[in-house]
Amino acid sequence: MDVVGIKRHFTTPEGTRIYDWETISVFEALKLAEPMLRCSECHGAVRLYRAAPDGSTASRAEHRKRNPGCSLDERFDGTKKMAELAIV
Structure with a gap:
């Protein structure tokens, strides 16, 4: 897996600040001090x-708990499904 989801603060065009998910490369995520990360597809911990x-x-990034329902996991079984303990 070479991309992950990271939770960050954003400023909307209206000027309000929101805390939401963004997809970034593992290379960029490794530069951050303590990012809150999840798989960008199944939302499982990585x-x-x-x-x-x-x-x-x-x-690279790897799932902390294998998810055969995620196409980014090496054990993908062909049927996509969210992680059991998805990070929201």
């Missing part, structure tokens, strides 16, 4: 991993 210094693995 963990970030940095690229190996030798280049053997790329930066």
Whole structure:
């Protein structure tokens, strides 16, 4: 998985501030101090991993709890469904 959902504050065109989800790359998420993250598809909790210094693995995100109903999970069973403990 190379994109994640992150919860951030936004200012609307009317000037009000809202707290909502945005999809960003794992590379950008790794730069943030303590982001609130979730899978951008199934809304399950994810963990970030940095690229190996030798280049053997790329930066990525993985589900904390496997979700066979998410097409971004390596064990996708072909039927999409939200995570059991979705982050809202």
